[in-house]
Amino acid sequence: xxxxxxxxxxxxxxxxxxxxxxxxxxxxxxxxxxxxxxxxxxxxxxxxxxxxxxxxxxxxxxxxxxxxxxxxxxxxxxxxxxxxxxxxxxxxxxxxxxxxxxxxxxxxxxxxxxxxxxxxxxxxxxxxxxxxxxxxxxxxxxxxxxxxxxxxxxxxxxxxxxxxxxxxxxxxxxxxxxxxxxxxxxxxxxxxxxxxxxxxxxxxxxxxxxxxxxxxxxxxxxxxxxxxxxxxxxxxxxxxxxxxxxxxxxxxxxxxxxxxxxxxxxxxxxxxxxxxxxxxxxxxxxxxxxxxxxxxxxxxxxxxxxxxxxxxxxxxxxxxxxxxxxxxxxxxxxx
Numbered sequence: 001x002x003x004x005x006x007x008x009x010x011x012x013x014x015x016x017x018x019x020x021x022x023x024x025x026x027x028x029x030x031x032x033x034x035x036x037x038x039x040x041x042x043x044x045x046x047x048x049x050x051x052x053x054x055x056x057x058x059x060x061x062x063x064x065x066x067x068x069x070x071x072x073x074x075x076x077x078x079x080x081x082x083x084x085x086x087x088x089x090x091x092x093x094x095x096x097x098x099x100x101x102x103x104x105x106x107x108x109x110x111x112x113x114x115x116x117x118x119x120x121x122x123x124x125x126x127x128x129x130x131x132x133x134x135x136x137x138x139x140x141x142x143x144x145x146x147x148x149x150x151x152x153x154x155x156x157x158x159x160x161x162x163x164x165x166x167x168x169x170x171x172x173x174x175x176x177x178x179x180x181x182x183x184x185x186x187x188x189x190x191x192x193x194x195x196x197x198x199x200x201x202x203x204x205x206x207x208x209x210x211x212x213x214x215x216x217x218x219x220x221x222x223x224x225x226x227x228x229x230x231x232x233x234x235x236x237x238x239x240x241x242x243x244x245x246x247x248x249x250x251x252x253x254x255x256x257x258x259x260x261x262x263x264x265x266x267x268x269x270x271x272x273x274x275x276x277x278x279x280x281x282x283x284x285x286x287x288x289x290x291x292x293x294x295x296x297x298x299x300x301x302x303x304x305x306x307x308x309x310x311x312x313x314x315x316x317x318x319x320x321x322x323x324x325x326x327x328x329x330x331x332x333x334x335x
Contacts, residue, residue, distance in 0.1 A: 023200030030169045030206045031213055039214045042067040043112035050105045051217065060101065061093040064108055073111045074104065076299050082292060106154040110138075110161055114300055117168060124171055124179025131302045133188065133249075133256045134161050139292045140251035143285050144244050147275050151240055159223035159241055160248040166206025166224075174199065188253060192228040204228045247274065251289055254313060261317035286310040 030036075039047075045063045049055045065071050071092050078095040079088055083103075089095045096104050118131060141160035145153040171178045181198050185191040192202035208225025216224070223241040226233050227249060230242035247270055254263040267286070271277040277285070290310040297304045 026173065026199060026201045027205060027209050029173045030166070030201075031209050033169065033172050035172050036169055036210075037116040039109075040067070040112040040116060042070055043109045044214075046105055046108040047215070050101055057096045057101075058093065060104060061096040064096070064104065065092055067112070069115070070108060070111050073299055074099075074107050077107055077296075080299065081295050102152060102154040106158045110158055111300070113162065113165075117165070118301070124176055125167075125182040128303060129256060130164065130167065131300070132297075132304065132307065133252045134164060135296060135300060135302055136252035136255045136289065136293050137161065137163070137245075137248045139296060140286075140289045141244055141248035142292075143289055144247050144251070144275070147271075147277060147285065148240070148244065151244065155219050156223075156241065156244050156248070159220050159227075160245050162211075162220075163207055163224045163227045163245050163249070164203055165210055166203035166208075169206040169210060170195070170199070170201070170203055187257060187259070188249065189228075202228060243274065247271070251286060254286060254310070255290060255293070255307065260313040261320045264314065264317050283310070283314065 042063060045066075046060065049060060049063060064074060075089060075092060075095055077083070078085060078099055083099065085098055089098060099107075114131070114134075118127070138157045138161035141156040142153040145151050145156040167178075167182065171182075178195075178199075181194055182191065185194045192204055195202040204225055204227055207227075208221060211221035211224045218238055219241050222233055222235075222238040223245040226239075226242040227245035230239055230246050233239035233242050247267075250263070250267045250270055254260060254267055257263050264286075268279045268282045271282040271285070272279070287310045294304060294307070
């Protein structure tokens with residue numbers, strides 16, 4: 001995955017060993033777990049309508065309007081700095097026309113699922129930290145996809161937002177045992193390996209099961225199920241989605257991982273290798289990821305108390321390393 005379709009190799013990311021087969025019984029429990037919420041009706045209708053491709057924008061607006069709360073959030077998003085539309089959007093139909101089919105589908109599924117899942121179930125691990133990381137990853141996926149230049153940014157946003165949803169599913173099935181594994185994992189990048197060692201299944205496997213259950217398209221389902229092991233995807237086009245999701249997760253770790261110096265060094269190296277992006281350009285991208293995430297968080301009702309900007313994290317990384325730059329080539333991005 002790189003700019004202009006270059007076929008350079010993906011970055012070295014922690015991956016789950018292929019030798020360990022998935023626990024089919026546990027995945028079956030995830031698939032049939034009665035306490036997990038279903039994909040909301042309106043989101044299912046939007047997904048089915050856009051999959052068939054036989055609709056007009058009026059039809060799409062009519063389906064979304066069945067859920068007033070969802071319609072209000074889409075209007076709020078349309079009027080946010082995220083899309084930078086030149087005029088205020090006063091109606092749902094106008095929002096649908098101006099934002100387009102792909103964006104409306106992404107927003108409908110994103111708002112619907114995060115709404116029901118944020119109210120769902122046990123809370124054995126830090127749920128707010130989970131949603132913050134998911135949102136940072138989603139906005140990062142858009143930026144990475146735009147830099148790669150060969151995939152739709154909307155689909156990458158949704159894949160990254162939902163790629164860790166298997167964590168919620170595994171907690172629903174395994175309870176406190178799973179929450180304990182999450183707490184013991186040193187980093188999110190290493191979580192899948194710990195899960196597989198303990199349970200024979202990773203949260204990425206569980207995410208893939210839910211994507212299949214909800215009849216998500218392959219570009220979304222494969223990214224969700226392989227974001228910790230993108231190299232295992234044979235199809236090059238689908239592998240690109242998984243690589244973007246993996247890289248987006250690394251971007252998110254800069255903001256929530258608690259190891260800014262290490263995370264910044266890792267994401268710069270990965271961006272240089274996969275996108276031929278300089279450290280300066282990588283810094284600029286992360287500044288934008290932080291800004292856009294903070295803009296989106298209120299719409300998703302995700303509290304961002306205590307979160308800080310990339311510029312502050314970079315200065316912290318410099319102090320932690322005791323050097324002017326956390327890695328060679330660093331610079332202080334403009335505010």
